[in-house]
Amino acid sequence: MAVKDVARSFRHSVWLGWKVDANWTDPLLFAIYSVIRPIAGMLIVIFLFLVGSQVGENTDPNYLSYVFVGNTFFILVAQIMLSMGWVIHEDREHYEVLKCIYISPASLYVYLLGRAFSTALMALISVAISLLFGVAVLQMPIDIFLINYAALGLSLIIGLVAISSFGLILASVALLTARHGAGMVGEAVAGIFYLFCGVLFPVSALPPWAQVVSKVLPLTYWMKAVRASMFGVGPAEILNDIAVLAAYTGVFYIVSLGVLRLADYLARDKGLIDITTEY
Amino acid sequence: MENSVETRNVSRIFKSGRNGGSARIVKALDEVNLKIRTGELFGLLGPNGAGKTTLIKILCTLLLPSSGSAFVRGHDVVKEANSVRRKINMVTGGETPGYGILTVSENLWFFSQLYGIRGDVAKPRVKELLETVGLEDQTKTRMNRLSSGMKQRLNVARGFINDPEVLFLDEPTLGLDVLSAKHIRGYIRNWVNTQPEKTVLLTTHYMAEADELCDRVGIIHEGRVVACDKPSSLKAMVKDKTVFQFDVAGGGDYTKLKTIKGVVGLSWTHRIESDTSTLKLVLSDQGVASEIESALKISGSRILSISTPEPTLEDVFIHLVGKGLE
Amino acid sequence: MGGAREPSWVIWDTVLPMLTLSAYIYVYRVMNAPPEFTGFVVVGGAMIAFWLNVLWNMAAQLYWEKETGNLEPFLIAPISRMAMLLGMAIGGIFNTTLRALGILLVGVLAFHVEFLMGDPFAAVVVFALTMAALYSLGMVFASVFLMYGREAWHTSHLLQEPIYFLSGFYFPVKFLPFWLQVAASLIPVTFGLDAVRKILIQGAGFADVSLHIAVLSIFTVVLLLAAKWTLRFMEDMGRREGRLTLRWQ
Numbered sequence: 106m107a108v109k110d111v112a113r114s115f116r117h118s119v120w121l122g123w124k125v126d127a128n129w130t131d132p133l134l135f136a137i138y139s140v141i142r143p144i145a146g147m148l149i150v151i152f153l154f155l156v157g158s159q160v161g162e163n164t165d166p167n168y169l170s171y172v173f174v175g176n177t178f179f180i181l182v183a184q185i186m187l188s189m190g191w192v193i194h195e196d197r198e199h200y201e202v203l204k205c206i207y208i209s210p211a212s213l214y215v216y217l218l219g220r221a222f223s224t225a226l227m228a229l230i231s232v233a234i235s236l237l238f239g240v241a242v243l244q245m246p247i248d249i250f251l252i253n254y255a256a257l258g259l260s261l262i263i264g265l266v267a268i269s270s271f272g273l274i275l276a277s278v279a280l281l282t283a284r285h286g287a288g289m290v291g292e293a294v295a296g297i298f299y300l301f302c303g304v305l306f307p308v309s310a311l312p313p314w315a316q317v318v319s320k321v322l323p324l325t326y327w328m329k330a331v332r333a334s335m336f337g338v339g340p341a342e343i344l345n346d347i348a349v350l351a352a353y354t355g356v357f358y359i360v361s362l363g364v365l366r367l368a369d370y371l372a373r374d375k376g377l378i379d380i381t382t383e384y
Numbered sequence: 385m386e387n388s389v390e391t392r393n394v395s396r397i398f399k400s401g402r403n404g405g406s407a408r409i410v411k412a413l414d415e416v417n418l419k420i421r422t423g424e425l426f427g428l429l430g431p432n433g434a435g436k437t438t439l440i441k442i443l444c445t446l447l448l449p450s451s452g453s454a455f456v457r458g459h460d461v462v463k464e465a466n467s468v469r470r471k472i473n474m475v476t477g478g479e480t481p482g483y484g485i486l487t488v489s490e491n492l493w494f495f496s497q498l499y500g501i502r503g504d505v506a507k508p509r510v511k512e513l514l515e516t517v518g519l520e521d522q523t524k525t526r527m528n529r530l531s532s533g534m535k536q537r538l539n540v541a542r543g544f545i546n547d548p549e550v551l552f553l554d555e556p557t558l559g560l561d562v563l564s565a566k567h568i569r570g571y572i573r574n575w576v577n578t579q580p581e582k583t584v585l586l587t588t589h590y591m592a593e594a595d596e597l598c599d600r601v602g603i604i605h606e607g608r609v610v611a612c613d614k615p616s617s618l619k620a621m622v623k624d625k626t627v628f629q630f631d632v633a634g635g636g637d638y639t640k641l642k643t644i645k646g647v648v649g650l651s652w653t654h655r656i657e658s659d660t661s662t663l664k665l666v667l668s669d670q671g672v673a674s675e676i677e678s679a680l681k682i683s684g685s686r687i688l689s690i691s692t693p694e695p696t697l698e699d700v701f702i703h704l705v706g707k708g709l710e
Numbered sequence: 711m712g713g714a715r716e717p718s719w720v721i722w723d724t725v726l727p728m729l730t731l732s733a734y735i736y737v738y739r740v741m742n743a744p745p746e747f748t749g750f751v752v753v754g755g756a757m758i759a760f761w762l763n764v765l766w767n768m769a770a771q772l773y774w775e776k777e778t779g780n781l782e783p784f785l786i787a788p789i790s791r792m793a794m795l796l797g798m799a800i801g802g803i804f805n806t807t808l809r810a811l812g813i814l815l816v817g818v819l820a821f822h823v824e825f826l827m828g829d830p831f832a833a834v835v836v837f838a839l840t841m842a843a844l845y846s847l848g849m850v851f852a853s854v855f856l857m858y859g860r861e862a863w864h865t866s867h868l869l870q871e872p873i874y875f876l877s878g879f880y881f882p883v884k885f886l887p888f889w890l891q892v893a894a895s896l897i898p899v900t901f902g903l904d905a906v907r908k909i910l911i912q913g914a915g916f917a918d919v920s921l922h923i924a925v926l927s928i929f930t931v932v933l934l935l936a937a938k939w940t941l942r943f944m945e946d947m948g949r950r951e952g953r954l955t956l957r958w959q
Contacts, residue, residue, distance in 0.1 A: 109500075110500045113497060113500055114497070114498065114500075117494060117497040117498070120494075121483070121486075121494055124483070124485065124486055124490070125483055125485055125486075138864055138865075138867075138868055141868060141872060142867065142868060142871060142872075145871035145872040145874075145875050146871045148875050149871060149874055149875045149880060150734075150737070152875065152880075152881055152885065152886070153734055153737050153738070153880060153881060154737070154741070155885065156743075156747075156881040156882070156885045157737060157738050157740075157741030157743045157747070158741060159885065160743050160744055160747065161738070161741035161742040161743035161744075162741075162742040164741075168740070168741070172737065200481060200482060200483050200484070201479055201480070201481040201482075202481045202482060202483065204444075204446055204474075204481070205474075205481050205495065205498075205542065206498060207445070207446060207469075208444045208445060208446060208469050208472060208473070208474055209469055209495070209498035209499055209546075210466060210469045210470040210498070210499060210500065211498040211499070211500075216498075292726075293726040293729070296726055296727070296729030296730050297729055299729060299730055299733050300729045300730070300732050300733045300736075304733065305733050305734070305736065305737050306733070306736045306737055306739075306740045307740070310736050310739065310740050311736070370448075373445070373446065373447060373448050374447075374448045376398070376441065376446070376447045378446045378447075379441075379446060
């Protein structure tokens with residue numbers, strides 16, 4: 106497929122994602138929604154810390170920043186996971202356009218990436234709002250002059266590739282079945298990352314068997330790299346985490362392409378592209 | 385290229401049944417061989433469940449055949465799916481794909497971009513197509529605000545957005561009002577007439593539509609193509625047979641008439657509003673008609689009229705299959 | 711029926727919600743909070759099952775019926791809208807109760823949560839009143855869904871995290887600032903959750919939760935009346951504005 110065809114499909118998929126996901130109400134209500142949701146999610150973990158520090162013995166103030174940064178950037182994971190399985194389900198069953206997209210020369214892979222990118226952009230806005238709220242209102246000890254922006258940017262880019270790869274696997278599953286609920290599966294997978302990837306607590310707090318799981322998930326290293334970038338940790342340490350992140354991301358990316366290809370074949374073989382299941 | 389669409393022994397089997405139930409195997413297509421010439425408007429006629437939609441899905445690369453091979457514009461639909469997709473489009477009647485939250489023009493615009501159509505070409509084409517289907521006043525209306533007929537017209541417009549080389553129309557006028565359906569048929573016919581390199585495969589169970597529009601018609605029954613020729617040639621198949629039409633009062637089950645020797649095929653329809661039935665019989669010779677008349681009188685049916693209409697494609701179907709298109 | 715035909719809910723609705731709950735439990739453990747806070751999170755997680763059932767199965771029920779084209783037959787039938795919604799909810803309550811019990815069981819097995827169980831009669835009364843109040847609230851939401859589609863859908867999403875925060879699903883409400891406690895007291899699930907925690911974790915008796923029972927009773931009556939009124943009002947408005955069968959907004 107020519108590069109400009111890919112770019113065009115991608116661009117219009119992003120446009121479509123924005124239109125479908127953001128255009129459901131007037132701008133003011135959408136703005137309120139975009140602000141309240143991430144802040145409410147953040148306040149839950151902030152208060153978990155505050156309550157824990159009042160009743161518990163560990164009152165390390167750095168842990169609050171740890172929790173804050175982890176939970177804030179996790180918004181990207183949750184939103185993209187949820188949306189990528191849901192896109193297939195919605196397009197197939199609600200809008201009945203999946204088959205129209207399928208029979209066009211546009212690549213399904215590029216289309217899904219475009220929709221994921223659209224979600225990522227909206228999620229990044231939520232992340233920015235949360236960070237702003239945390240620093241300005243909750244007085245989080247984040248010094249914007251200490252942030253290693255280059256490392257943060259690189260971590261985010263590689264991390265988004267990793268997250269999208271998992272999202273592609275979810276979309277592939279959604280191509281084959283609606284039984285388990287497209288959104289539910291996405292939430293479940295996001296839940297696995299939430300627990301095992303050091304989002305709210307160091308992975309060393311997990312039992313040994315769970316730590317093994319953490320070590321093979323790329324998002325564990327993503328969390329470490331993002332946190333380190335936000336708190337201005339030295340480049341050598343961040344680069345190590347970014348390198349491992351990149352390596353694991355590469356593996357999962359290749360796996361996701363294979364899974365999508367297989368799902369595409371199976372969906373066409375079983376005639377699933379245009380089914381309606383009423384799920 | 386002589387043939388735009390070609391199938392070679394295409395079969396498709398579906399297995400259904402799970403959760404403890406016994407598996408059911410359905411042979412939706414059974415060694416279908418078809419050649420559709422470039423520039424042809426080809427009709428595929430058959431009742432519901434005959435395999436028309438299954439065949440279209442295979443040719444559109446949505447479904448893989450269980451065996452056999454199929455080619456669109458020389459490209460294998462399985463191995464060269466992307467090449468096929470550049471040259472085709474499909475419209476399924478009775479469906480209204482589209483994003484409710486987008487406007488009419490935004491929906492068409494999005495689909496144009498999936499085909500990589502440049503903006504300066506896409507914009508006037510969107511405008512022209514909306515005028516063609518009578519939606520030029522609804523350009524800025526969100527799709528979820530359209531009536532079902534309007535959504536279907538938008539669906540038809542979507543089918544032409546990329547000016548495909550091969551267009552698959554799966555019962556495109558299903559659910560449209562009479563005037564809209566007539567208008568769409570006229571547009572399709574004109575589209576093929578004025579562009580000899582375009583090809584259309586149209587499936588329908590409306591005999592009159594196939595008769596009016598198609599250069600050639602294939603009749604499909606239980607997954608097999610039982611006949612394929614020009615409408616006039618197909619009708620000539622029943623030339624040596626006689627087609628009789630009986631209009632009777634009331635309704636009933638006339639299946640027993642099939643047991644009369646000389647009855648090749650039978651179909652009937654009952655009109656509730658007038659409580660009358662029209663029986664169409666394909667007979668081996670005229671003499672059988674009097675036996676039919678006697679049988680109806682004996683069973684208590686009051687015959688209102690008897691006529692010998694010109695053979696139609698339905699009569700051809702009855703002749704080939706033994707019953708009508710229920 | 712849906713639960714019986716699709717048994718995979720056992721995994722999705724019990725084990726997988728524990729993933730997020732486990733993360734919060736580990737936060738408390740890292741901070742060396744007393745073990746009863748693990749119990750708080752587990753009980754909160756079990757109650758979330760009901761809150762989500764109210765939001766997505768009760769409130770969104772009419773939305774899903776509309777989108778699948780099944781709403782018209784319901785609306786033209788001579789049946790009470792409240793009875794219809796309640797009937798749809800009862801099946802959901804059964805599955806949700808199993809889900810909640812599953813979460814409690816996983817909490818006991820995986821995290822060794824200890825339940826003291828105070829007065830069982832009080833537990834049953836509190837549970838019944840909480841469900842009555844919650845599902846009445848769900849009917850009020852359902853009426854909004856009747857009129858609005860995607861906006862109501864997103865609003866339901868909006869009512870997840872803020873309610874988890876305000877109603878003390880993961881920590882006792884008493885740790886919130888006073889003005890937030892006042893806001894929380896307007897949500898029935900706050901009282902239900904607090905009473906259930908007192909009974910299950912702190913071994914409270916009927917007298918200890920009598921205030922909760924009184925408040926929940928008032929909530930139930932008020933919300934039932936509100937549901938009756940809003941369902942009628944929204945349906946009339948939907949009919950006037952042609953939104954009752956508007957799909958995929």
